[in-house]
Amino acid sequence: MSVLVHQVMFEQRIFWRSREAAVFIFIFPILLYVLLASVYSDEIDGVPSADLLLAGLFGYGAANTAFAGLAITLVGRREVGILKRLRGTPLPPATYLAAVLLSTLVVFALETVALLLLGALAFGASMPENVLGFAGAVVLGVACFAGMGVGAASLIRSAEGVSAVVNVVVLPMAFLSGSFGGRGEYPAVLQAIADVLPLTYFLEIVDGVYLEGSSLFAEPRALAIVAAWGVAGLAIALRWFGWLPRER
Amino acid sequence: MSNAIVVRDLRKSYGGVHALSGVSFEVATGEVFGLLGPNGAGKTTTVEILEGYRRRDSGDISVLGHDPGDSPRALREQTGVVLQQSENTPLLTVREVHRQFAGYFAQPRDIDEVIELVGLTHKRDARVRTLSGGQKRRLDLGTALVGDPELVFLDEPTTGFDPAARRSAWDMIRSLRSLGKTIFLTTHYLDEAQQLADRVAVLRAGEIVALGTPAELIGVTRRTEIRHRLDGELVVLETDEPTRVLHELTTRALAEGRELEQLEVRRPSLEDVYLELVEEPGER
Numbered sequence: 374m375s376v377l378v379h380q381v382m383f384e385q386r387i388f389w390r391s392r393e394a395a396v397f398i399f400i401f402p403i404l405l406y407v408l409l410a411s412v413y414s415d416e417i418d419g420v421p422s423a424d425l426l427l428a429g430l431f432g433y434g435a436a437n438t439a440f441a442g443l444a445i446t447l448v449g450r451r452e453v454g455i456l457k458r459l460r461g462t463p464l465p466p467a468t469y470l471a472a473v474l475l476s477t478l479v480v481f482a483l484e485t486v487a488l489l490l491l492g493a494l495a496f497g498a499s500m501p502e503n504v505l506g507f508a509g510a511v512v513l514g515v516a517c518f519a520g521m522g523v524g525a526a527s528l529i530r531s532a533e534g535v536s537a538v539v540n541v542v543v544l545p546m547a548f549l550s551g552s553f554g555g556r557g558e559y560p561a562v563l564q565a566i567a568d569v570l571p572l573t574y575f576l577e578i579v580d581g582v583y584l585e586g587s588s589l590f591a592e593p594r595a596l597a598i599v600a601a602w603g604v605a606g607l608a609i610a611l612r613w614f615g616w617l618p619r620e621r
Numbered sequence: 622m623s624n625a626i627v628v629r630d631l632r633k634s635y636g637g638v639h640a641l642s643g644v645s646f647e648v649a650t651g652e653v654f655g656l657l658g659p660n661g662a663g664k665t666t667t668v669e670i671l672e673g674y675r676r677r678d679s680g681d682i683s684v685l686g687h688d689p690g691d692s693p694r695a696l697r698e699q700t701g702v703v704l705q706q707s708e709n710t711p712l713l714t715v716r717e718v719h720r721q722f723a724g725y726f727a728q729p730r731d732i733d734e735v736i737e738l739v740g741l742t743h744k745r746d747a748r749v750r751t752l753s754g755g756q757k758r759r760l761d762l763g764t765a766l767v768g769d770p771e772l773v774f775l776d777e778p779t780t781g782f783d784p785a786a787r788r789s790a791w792d793m794i795r796s797l798r799s800l801g802k803t804i805f806l807t808t809h810y811l812d813e814a815q816q817l818a819d820r821v822a823v824l825r826a827g828e829i830v831a832l833g834t835p836a837e838l839i840g841v842t843r844r845t846e847i848r849h850r851l852d853g854e855l856v857v858l859e860t861d862e863p864t865r866v867l868h869e870l871t872t873r874a875l876a877e878g879r880e881l882e883q884l885e886v887r888r889p890s891l892e893d894v895y896l897e898l899v900e901e902p903g904e905r
C-alpha cells in the first residue's frame with residue numbers, strides 16, 4: 374500500500390512538472406470549453422449551451438486524459454527503457470499500473486472541478502443534478518478510457534507516432550460523439566459511426582447525471598457499451614502489453 | 622565460498638537462430654566476473670536471462686539461489702541492474718530519482734550516501750535532462766545500488782564513454798568490489814575486462830571459447846616475444862624461455878659491441894589472445 378502511495382506521489386510530481394502534459398492534457402479541454410462556450414451562448418438541442426458543452430468537454434476530457442494521456446505516457450516510457458528498468462526492481466507491475474491509473478484519476482478529478490467552477494462562474498453553467506452520480510461518471514470515464522489507453526499502448530510500437538495516432542482517434546471521436554456542441558443535425562452516416570463509439574454512450578450517461586439528475590445506472594445499455602470498450606482495451610493489454618522497448 | 626550465479630548448459634534461440642548454444646559458468650560470491658565478446662555474441666541475451674527479462678529455452682540457472690525465470694520479487698530485492706540502454710525520468714532531479722527507486726526496496730541504503738558513492742553529490746538537485754552522458758550512467762548505477770544489492774549486473778557500463786569517464790567508472794566499479802558486492806559485467810572492451818574482472822569468459826557466437834583469470838587466458842595460449850631492430854630490420858623471436866634467449870641475445874650484442882635497437886620484451890596482451898579467440902575459423 375505504501376509503495377502504491379509512493380508511486381502515485383511520483384506520478385503526480387512528474388505530471389505537473391511536464392509542461393507538455395499539463396497543457397495538452399489538463400488545459401486543452403478547459404481552453405476548448407472557454408472558446409466554444411463564448412461562441413455558442415444560446416441553446417443547443419434545447420439545452421443551455423454552457424451546460425451541454427460542459428458535459429461534452431467533460432467527456433472529451435475523460436478520453437483525452439485517460440486514453441490519449443495514458444497511451445502517450447506508457448509508450449514513451451516503454452520505448453526509452455523506463456518500464457524495463459522498473460521491472461528490474463521489486464515494484465510489482467500491478468502496483469505500478471494501479472499507481473499510473475490512480476494518478477490519471479486524480480488529474481481528471483481536478484480537471485472536472487476546474488471545468489465546473491469555470492462553467493458556473495464565467496458562463497452560468499449548472500452544477501450537477503446528481504453529484505454522486507457525476508462523481509461516479511468521473512471514475513467510470515477514467516476506467517473505460519484507461520482500459521482503451523493501455524490497450525492502445527500495447528499495439529502502438531513507436532514513441533514518435535503515438536501522439537499522432539491517439540489524436541487521430543480522440544479528436545474525431547469527440548466531434549462525432551457531440552462533445553463540441555451536440556450532434557442533432559449530423560448526417561446519417563456520421564450518426565451511424567457515432568453509434569458505435571464509447572464516448573457517445575459515455576456522454577449519454579453524463580447528460581443523465583449532470584443535466585437530468587438521473588442515476589448513473591439509468592441507462593444500462595449505455596453503461597454496458599462503455600464497459601465493453603474498456604474491457605476490450607484491457608483484454609488487448611493483457612494479451613500484448615510489453616515492458617521492453619521494441620527491438621531495433 | 623558459495624556461488625552467486627550458476628549457469629548450466631544455457632540455450633536460447635530466436636526463430637531458429639541459436640543465440641546461446643550450451644553456455645555454462647559459475648560466478649563466485651564477491652567476484653567481478655566479466656563476460657567478454659564482440660557484438661552479437663550473446664552477451665546481452667545471457668545477462669537479460671539472468672536478470673529475468675528473457676526466457677531461456679533450456680538449461681539450469683541459479684541466481685542467489687533463485688531461478689530468475691520465475692521472476693521472484695525476493696531476487697529483485699537483492700540485485701541491482703544497469704541496463705545497456707535505459708533512461709530516467711528527465712524532469713526529476715538526481716536526488717528524486719534515487720528517492721523514487723529507494724521506495725521500491727524493503728531496506729534501501731541512505732540515498733545521499735549512494736549519490737556520494739557514484740560521485741553525483743554536486744548534481745544532486747539537477748534535473749536528469751541536464752546531465753551529461755557519463756553522469757546519466759552514474760545515475761543508472763546509483764539507482765542500481767540504492768537497494769543495497771548483493772549482486773550487480775552491469776551491461777556494457779562504459780560504452781560510449783570518453784577515456785576519462787571510463788577511468789572514473791572503473792574506479793567506481795572497483796569500489797563496489799571492495800564493498801563485497803558480486804559484479805556481473807558484460808563488455809566488448811578488452812582492457813575493461815582486464816582491468817576489472819577477476820575472471821573472464823569469452824563468448825563467441827553463443828559459445829564460451831575461453832574462461833579464466835586474465836593472466837590465465839594470456840598465459841596458456843602464447844609465448845613471450847622479444848623484438849629488436851638489426852640494421853633497420855625488425856627481428857621477432859618467440860620463445861618459451863625468454864631468460865635464456867634474452868641472455869644469449871644480449872651476450873652476443875655485448876661481445877660484438879653493438880646496441881640492440883628498440884629492444885622490447887613483451888607478453889601477448891589479452892587483446893592478442895582475444896582476437897585469436899573470437900576470429901571465426903577460416904578468417905585467419
